[in-house]
Amino acid sequence: MATLTYRDALNQALREEMQRDPTVFLMGEEVGVYQGAYKVSRGLLEEFGPMRIVDTPIAELGFAGIGVGAAMGGLRPVIEFMTWNFAVLALDQIVNSAAKIMYESGGQIPIPIVFRGPNGAALQLAAQHSQAWDSWLSHIPGLKVVAPATPADAKGLLKAAIRDNNPVIVLEGEMLYNLKGEVPEGEHVVPIGRADVKRPGRDVTFVCHSKSVAVALKAAEQLAEREGISAEVLDLRSLRPLDEEAIVGSVTRTNRAVVIEEGWPHAGIGAQVVDIIQREAFDQLDAPVLRVTQADVPMPYNKQLERLAKPSPERVVAAARRVLYLD
Amino acid sequence: MATATAQTTDTPPQRELQRRMLRQMLLIRRFEEKAAEAYALGKIGGFCHLYIGQEAVAVGSLSALRDDDYVISSYREHGQALARGVPANALMAELFGKATGCSKGKGGSMHLFDAGRRFMGGHGIVGGHIPLAAGLGFAIRYQGGDQVCICYFGEAAVNIGAFHETLNMASVYKLPVLFVCENNRYGMGTAFERVAAVTDVVEHACSYDMAAELVNGMDVLAVYEATQRAAERARQGGRPTLLEVRTYRFMGHSMSDPLHGVYRTKEEVEEQRKRDPISQLAGRLKEEGVLDEAGLDALDAEARAEAEEAVRFADQSPDPDPAELTTHVLAD
Numbered sequence: 226m227a228t229l230t231y232r233d234a235l236n237q238a239l240r241e242e243m244q245r246d247p248t249v250f251l252m253g254e255e256v257g258v259y260q261g262a263y264k265v266s267r268g269l270l271e272e273f274g275p276m277r278i279v280d281t282p283i284a285e286l287g288f289a290g291i292g293v294g295a296a297m298g299g300l301r302p303v304i305e306f307m308t309w310n311f312a313v314l315a316l317d318q319i320v321n322s323a324a325k326i327m328y329e330s331g332g333q334i335p336i337p338i339v340f341r342g343p344n345g346a347a348l349q350l351a352a353q354h355s356q357a358w359d360s361w362l363s364h365i366p367g368l369k370v371v372a373p374a375t376p377a378d379a380k381g382l383l384k385a386a387i388r389d390n391n392p393v394i395v396l397e398g399e400m401l402y403n404l405k406g407e408v409p410e411g412e413h414v415v416p417i418g419r420a421d422v423k424r425p426g427r428d429v430t431f432v433c434h435s436k437s438v439a440v441a442l443k444a445a446e447q448l449a450e451r452e453g454i455s456a457e458v459l460d461l462r463s464l465r466p467l468d469e470e471a472i473v474g475s476v477t478r479t480n481r482a483v484v485i486e487e488g489w490p491h492a493g494i495g496a497q498v499v500d501i502i503q504r505e506a507f508d509q510l511d512a513p514v515l516r517v518t519q520a521d522v523p524m525p526y527n528k529q530l531e532r533l534a535k536p537s538p539e540r541v542v543a544a545a546r547r548v549l550y551l552d
Numbered sequence: 553m554a555t556a557t558a559q560t561t562d563t564p565p566q567r568e569l570q571r572r573m574l575r576q577m578l579l580i581r582r583f584e585e586k587a588a589e590a591y592a593l594g595k596i597g598g599f600c601h602l603y604i605g606q607e608a609v610a611v612g613s614l615s616a617l618r619d620d621d622y623v624i625s626s627y628r629e630h631g632q633a634l635a636r637g638v639p640a641n642a643l644m645a646e647l648f649g650k651a652t653g654c655s656k657g658k659g660g661s662m663h664l665f666d667a668g669r670r671f672m673g674g675h676g677i678v679g680g681h682i683p684l685a686a687g688l689g690f691a692i693r694y695q696g697g698d699q700v701c702i703c704y705f706g707e708a709a710v711n712i713g714a715f716h717e718t719l720n721m722a723s724v725y726k727l728p729v730l731f732v733c734e735n736n737r738y739g740m741g742t743a744f745e746r747v748a749a750v751t752d753v754v755e756h757a758c759s760y761d762m763a764a765e766l767v768n769g770m771d772v773l774a775v776y777e778a779t780q781r782a783a784e785r786a787r788q789g790g791r792p793t794l795l796e797v798r799t800y801r802f803m804g805h806s807m808s809d810p811l812h813g814v815y816r817t818k819e820e821v822e823e824q825r826k827r828d829p830i831s832q833l834a835g836r837l838k839e840e841g842v843l844d845e846a847g848l849d850a851l852d853a854e855a856r857a858e859a860e861e862a863v864r865f866a867d868q869s870p871d872p873d874p875a876e877l878t879t880h881v882l883a884d
Contacts, residue, residue, distance in 0.1 A: 250694065276694060282724070287683050287717025294687015297672055298622070300694060302687075317714075321677050322684060328880045330665035330673065331656030335883035366881050390883040 226409055232402040234376035235265045235341075238383035239303065241411070243273055246301060249387055252279040252288055253305030253342075262307045263343065263402050289315035289340065293322045293392075296338040301387060306342035309358045309396065315340075316361075323392040324367030339386045341395035343402070344372070345436060345487045346524055349531060355524035357488035359435070362394045363464040363497070369417055370464040372396040374438035376406040378462055381415030389417060396464075398436045420468035422475070426457030429481040429545050432472060432498050434461040437485040437517075437536055444541035456545060464494055472498060473505045480511040481548040485536050490518040512548040517541050567842045571851070573615055573772050574837065577607040577830045578855035580631045583640055584803075586859040587630065587647055587661075591807045595867070596647045600661045603631035605802035608829035609734050610635040612775025613702060613795075616783060622688045622701040624672040624681050627662035628734075632704055633674070638666045644862035650869035657872045658880065678739075679705060679712030682731070686718045689727030693790055700786040702730040702779075707796075708739025710753050719760040719794065728786035730779065731794045734769065740805040741815040754796040762794050769799030770827045800824040 255262045257270040257280040270278040281288040292302040306312040346355035363370045373379040386393035431441035445456035484495035495516040520534040546552045584602045610631035646653030664674040675681035685703030757764030767778040782793035837843040
């Protein structure tokens with residue numbers, strides 16, 4: 226198995242799927258000549274030409290809609306948003322067109338499209354460039370949402386997203402693009418809707434996804450080393466559909482859970498996870514489920530304040546100690 | 553108006569085409585009258601935007617296109633669907649929300665679909681479908697086809713960002729799209745000149761280096777010929793066109809809205825009714841001896857019968873099965 230960055234794993238997935246299926250094309254700002262704002266599309270213009278690697282003006286609503294229309298016309302578009310922050314301008318097309326046309330046409334017109342790009346905060350980009358849209362996008366019936374945390378999952382989930390006959394949102398992370406990991410070569414497709422245990426444990430379950438997986442792993446390591454507590458790290462990988470069975474299974478083993486996400490707390494992904502746990506694993510719970518989220522504020526620019534706003538291993542450790550009644 | 557009236561009524565195929573156009577316009581008129589009745593009886597719910605007055609736009613333009621071209625429209629799309637050949641029964645059944653409707657009762661008046669006839673919807677957010685049209689055009693170009701996509705929207709959509717983003721990209725990418733602005737002068741109750749700095753929609757084309765034409769939307773033959781020119785431009789060179797078709801709706805914005813009142817006068821509506829596109833074409837065909845009064849009555853009787861049959865069919869059709877609630881959210 227080759228070691229690749231998350232960025233190159235995405236690049237490999239795009240390249241392989243474009244080689245495999247001539248109806249797949251990539252469209253977005255700076256994807257071609259500039260080789261991608263984050264270099265995810267590096268080398269693709271040279272290999273596939275400008276008909277399939279399409280540079281756009283800065284017009285998220287317009288090119289998202291062109292993508293949906295192209296999907297109606299039989300293609301499999303991959304629409305890259307330079308960041309999901311800008312995709313808010315395209316929400317009408319994602320929500321009102323991509324997610325609804327299949328249903329409102331009585332099943333006549335599937336929309337096989339991928340919308341992808343970096344989501345959530347990077348470093349000191351301030352409020353408008355530092356937000357996680359996981360909860361917003363996962364709210365919509367008609368969409369699937371995935372949020373890979375590792376290079377292998379990035380490749381496997383993007384390939385699955387491109388092959389899916391529905392609109393799939395792929396939430397990447399600017400802070401993840403340089404992350405290295407082993408990535409299976411060739412045909413590696415991660416099924417959408419299946420969570421993955423990134424670290425097995427007995428005493429408490431950390432439910433997490435995307436960037437919060439690294440936070441949870443670090444917290445689990447600290448708890449193991451310093452306190453002999455065994456935390457299980459369950460990476461959701463897909464936010465819609467959610468792998469309820471995996472969540473319930475893990476909590477049934479550990480009897481305690483902390484849900485971590487980089488979004489805001491109000492009506493967040495964690496709220497949905499907690500709903501599943503209280504409904505399906507009520508009798509197995511030994512403590513209320515706690516959540517670690519971004520602070521309920523627009524992201525500040527100042528470095529110290531920003532650190533305070535984000536989920537951290539320390540906050541996860543503290544939450545774990547509380548659900549274990551150690552504090 | 554820039555477009556001259558057609559001069560071509562003297563050959564049998566052209567006579568036949570014009571008879572067909574008149575028949576389609578009559579069908580739309582009678583269908584919409586029946587829809588209004590059914591709405592008043594509570595058989596049609598929600599919003600229902602009628603096409604009465606604008607028939608020449610759908611019929612003239614779609615008569616100039618091929619069966620493999622794509623059609624996409626706003627929520628005022630009953631007329632285009634009928635002109636495209638979607639059966640009146642399936643359309644009325646959809647308005648009634650029935651299982652036999654063209655969208656299986658899930659779309660309603662604003663979301664009529666018939667993928668087999670390349671009728672790609674009925675879309676409810678003003679201007680939201682304009683980028684979809686460019687996407688269909690993109691797919692045509694990508695696949696190397698010579699079809700076109702025709703996209704209908706009202707003049708109020710011209711103030712929406714999606715219109716401008718799309719026209720720019722359609723021109724940059726050379727997409728075979730016909731943007732048909734049906735300028736009926738009012739976005740709901742707001743006169744266009746009250747909210748638009750540039751009131752000749754056709755002028756917007758120059759911002760996007762796009763061909764454009766101003767068309768008399770009450771003259772079905774003028775619409776037909778302008779569409780032919782635009783389609784040719786799209787098929788030959790993949791160039792989009794903006795057609796501003798000046799028309800008028802004889803009804804309120806939707807069935808819940810008044811015909812006139814605070815935003816336009818009764819006199820104005822009556823004056824416009826004198827330009828009725830159906831009477832104009834009928835008058836002309838009678839004048840030229842293509843059709844006599846009896847022939848016209850026969851065409852109208854056919855249209856009425858088809859609309860009545862559609863109501864009967866919709867009435868007798870079943871509601872969707874409750875299990876349909878959760879189907880078609882996702883494709884397999």
